[in-house]
Amino acid sequence: MARSLDGLVLSPVADQAPGQVGTRTRFTYHERNGRIWAEYAGGDVVHGHLVGTRDGDGLDFRYVQLKQDGTTSSGHCLSTVTELSDGRVRLEERWEWESQEGSGTSVVEEVTG
Known part of the structure; x- marks a missing residue:
């Protein structure tokens, strides 16, 4: 299992469609006892929150x-946590909007510095 997400800041590696998260969006993750949550903002997003669980x-x-x-807007996402060769965390995501039409994939990686 890759390391804990608690306290990590991640950002998409590419822009999504207009009005979505993009390379200027920053996610601050928290993790405790199999529960995850994050706050995010940047680009077209003023405030965002996610909540869920981690299993492995x-x-x-x-x-x-x-x-x-x-x-x-709101939606659902399934992500796989991996560790890059430089030690940073990467999430490979499959998401689907629940409040509107649309689905896709994205990649977010740990921001350093």
Whole structure:
């Protein structure tokens, strides 16, 4: 199992569609006893929160966010935690909106410095 996510800051490696999370978005993760949660903001997202569980290297969580245009959206995500050769954490994600149409994949990696 990869190391704990607690206290890590992660960011997408590529921009998603307009109005979504992107390379300027920062996720601050917390983890305790198989539970995970994070706050995120940046780019088109003013405030975002996710909550869920971790089982080994798998994350299962739901997210909700407020965008710059005042709209809200929510969805579900399954992620796999891996460790990069330089020791940073990477999440490979499969997500699906629940409040609107759409699904996809994304990759977020630990930000250092």
